[in-house]
Every structure is written in structure tokens, then in C-alpha cells.
Amino acid sequence: MGENLYIHVPFCSSKCDYCAFYSIVTADNMQITQWLDKIIEQLDSAELEKPLETIFIGGGTPTALSEANLECLFKALCRFTGNNTEISIESNPETISSEKIELLAKYITRISMGVQTFNPQLREKLGRRCSDQAINSAIKCIRAVPNLKFNIDLIYAIPGQTLEDWESDLNRVIASGVDHVSCYNLSIEEGTALVARLGENNTIDDELSIKMWNTANKILSAAGMPRYEISNYAADENQCRHNRNIWYGGRYLGLGPAASSFNGRDRWTQVYSLSEWLEDQAAELDIIASEARINEIFSIGLRTVAGWKREQWERVYTLKYCLRSWAELTATINVLPQPVRNLFKVTENQIKLTKHGLNFWDLVAEALI
Numbered sequence: 006m007g008e009n010l011y012i013h014v015p016f017c018s019s020k021c022d023y024c025a026f027y028s029i030v031t032a033d034n035m036q037i038t039q040w041l042d043k044i045i046e047q048l049d050s051a052e053l054e055k056p057l058e059t060i061f062i063g064g065g066t067p068t069a070l071s072e073a074n075l076e077c078l079f080k081a082l083c084r085f086t087g088n089n090t091e092i093s094i095e096s097n098p099e100t101i102s103s104e105k106i107e108l109l110a111k112y113i114t115r116i117s118m119g120v121q122t123f124n125p126q127l128r129e130k131l132g133r134r135c136s137d138q139a140i141n142s143a144i145k146c147i148r149a150v151p152n153l154k155f156n157i158d159l160i161y162a163i164p165g166q167t168l169e170d171w172e173s174d175l176n177r178v179i180a181s182g183v184d185h186v187s188c189y190n191l192s193i194e195e196g197t198a199l200v201a202r203l204g205e206n207n208t209i210d211d212e213l214s215i216k217m218w219n220t221a222n223k224i225l226s227a228a229g230m231p232r233y234e235i236s237n238y239a240a241d242e243n244q245c246r247h248n249r250n251i252w253y254g255g256r257y258l259g260l261g262p263a264a265s266s267f268n269g270r271d272r273w274t275q276v277y278s279l280s281e282w283l284e285d286q287a288a289e290l291d292i293i294a295s296e297a298r299i300n301e302i303f304s305i306g307l308r309t310v311a312g313w314k315r316e317q318w319e320r321v322y323t324l325k326y327c328l329r330s331w332a333e334l335t336a337t338i339n340v341l342p343q344p345v346r347n348l349f350k351v352t353e354n355q356i357k358l359t360k361h362g363l364n365f366w367d368l369v370a371e372a373l374i
């Protein structure tokens with residue numbers, strides 16, 4: 006099942022205060038070996054198309070794994086890859102060394118590194134344990150590898166962050182030589198250490214946050230990396246194919262605790278617990294009516310700046326699943342309340358959100374789903 010594979014590595018070297026992802030801090034090699042053995046066992050029995058279009062190794066911090074464990078994982082993945090398979094890995098600066106990058110360079114085509122902010126005071130505010138030196142050294146190691154696509158993740162709207170601080174982060178990320186940037190609005194999630202420290206409502210005002218979002222597009226576009234999705238910026242040839250496939254309704258298999266899968270109709274998510282996942286605890290199923298699913302897929306595609314092109318919709322859905330024609334899709338928009346309809350730009354062959362509409366994607370998704 007699936008043209009795309011996601012592997013969740015649930016280990017981190019420390020826990021960031023804002024983090025709501027499933028990850029554990031462990032130095033227990035036994036746990037890591039059990040996780041790896043099970044992933045390899047599941048790969049052996051997985052029904053995957055060969056070669057896969059994309060593989061995304063996320064987490065957690067995949068580069069927290071030792072070189073020996075990473076090599077083991079990549080060797081198990083080799084039989085699913087072809088010349089055109091995009092292979093991405095997420096990383097953190099403190100787990101990158103020149104030896105690790107040298108090993109990764111044999112297998113991957115794309116690396117994504119979480120910096121969040123180059124400003125040490127703001128990093129401290131986020132509870133992100135990483136030094137300037139680790140960031141600079143990791144960037145140097147990654148840039149030394151030719152032809153490796155390179156993304157950096159940034160967070161904005163951090164309490165106390167000014168527009169000037171944000172512009173400085175954007176200029177630093179450009180100077181790092183990346184070809185892709187992801188910029189996420191800080192979300193202070195319930196249950197995190199950050200909410201306990203700052204309180205749920207300790208966010209910067211919406212107006213400044215929108216200004217920061219607009220500034221990101223202005224500065225990154227001028228550097229050749231225009232926005233192509235609400236939070237992502239890159240030239241066409243450097244866009245993340247894995248994420249694009251997911252946004253446009255592609256099928257994917259997710260392995261590892263907390264990993265989700267989608268077979269074109271149903272979704273399922275593995276348990277958020279390493280020990281229960283190791284004990285084969287059943288995944289949580291998300292089975293909904295096909296009409297509701299198609300609305301969900303339609304809205305996720307609207308997160309992209311280009312939205313849906315007619316031939317793309319027809320290729321993915323009308324032909325494959327015979328669920329809704331382009332004309333019916335257009336009709337879906339016509340029955341939405343006028344203020345939501347105004348957020349769309351609909352032409353004969355394309356349905357997308359306006360730039361203003363992208364800011365209100367949540368409202369659009371709510372209206373559609």
C-alpha cells in the first residue's frame with residue numbers, strides 16, 4: 006500500500022518545552038534496538054509500491070540515532086528506492102557531525118533541520134536546548150555535501166519576538182545557504198512545558214503574527230524561495246515532494262509509534278506509546294464517509310498557494326476513486342456562506358485560496374469539513 010513511506014523515530018536528545026509531538030528522551034539502547042528491529046520487521050512484510058516515490062524519516066529526532074543504527078535502517082529501505090525516490094530526514098543541530106552527514110549523504114536526497122530561531126534568548130524562551138556553535142557547525146557540515154536539498158525550520162510569533170528579530174532570523178536562514186524554509190507560527194499547546202511556564206494565552210497579537218507571515222514571503226521570495234504552502238517556501242524544483250504528495254491526497258504508509266497512514270479512503274494512527282506499539286497495540290482507525298473524506302482532502306490541498314488544478318484533481322480523484330467531478334467540486338464552493346466563498350479564487354481550471362484566504366485556511370477547512 007502506498008507510494009510514500011513515513012517512518013517515525015520517537016527519540017530525542019532532550020525535550021523542547023513547546024513540543025507536542027510524540028517523542029521520548031532515552032539513552033536506553035535496548036529500547037532503540039527494539040524499535041529498529043520492529044521497523045525492519047514491518048518493512049519486510051509491508052505492501053509497498055517499488056520504487057517508492059518518497060520516504061520521509063521524521064520524529065522525534067532521527068539523527069539522534071547512532072550511525073550504526075541509521076545505516077541498518079537505510080539498508081532495510083534500499084530495496085524500496087529508485088533513482089527518483091526523494092529520501093528526507095529530519096535532524097537537529099546538536100545531533101549532526103561530519104561523520105554522520107557523510108553516512109547520510111550515501112542514502113538521502115534531502116535534510117531538514119530544526120533551528121526554530123537563531124536568537125539565543127528566544128531559543129531559551131522556547132525551551133530549546135541548542136547552542137549557536139552547534140547550529141553553525143551543523144550548517145557547515147550539511148553545506149559541504151553537494152546536491153543535498155536543505156531545509157531549515159523556523160518558528161515565529163514567539164512571545165517577546167519583534168518584527169526586527171524575525172527579519173534577522175529570515176536573513177540568517179538565507180545566509181545559511183538553504184533551498185527550502187518552513188516557518189511555523191508558534192502554537193502553545195496544552196500539556197507542554199511551555200504552557201506550564203508561560204500560560205496558554207501568552208502569545209503575540211494576531212496583527213504582528215500576520216505581519217511576520219507576510220514578511221517571511223517578502224524576504225524569502227526575494228531570495229528565490231516563494232511561499233508554496235501556508236508554512237513552506239522554496240523554488241518549484243526544491244519543494245518537498247513527500248509533503249506535496251500528502252497535501253494532494255497521496256497514499257502513504259506510516260511506521261512507528263504515532264505514525265499515521267492513508268490508503269486513499271481511510272486513515273489510521275499508531276499508538277502514542279513506544280512500549281504499546283512494541284506490543285502490537287492496535288492502531289486508531291479514522292473511517293469516515295467518502296463525501297467527508299473528499300472534503301477533507303480538498304481542504305488540505307487548499308493549503309498550497311496553487312490550490313487544485315483541474316487535471317490534478319481529475320488524475321488523483323475522479324479517475325482513481327470516481328468520487329467527485331470538477332463541476333461538482335466547484336458546486337461545493339457555491340453553497341458555502343458568502344464570507345467563506347470570498348476567500349476563494351475559482352477559474353475554469355483552478356480552485357485556490359486568495360492570499361488573504363490562505364490566512365483563514367482554518368475557517369475554510371471548518372466550513373468544508
Ligand code: SF4
Binds near residue numbers: 016
Ligand atoms: S527536537 Fe523536535 S520532536 Fe524532539 S522535543 Fe524538540 S521539537 Fe519535539
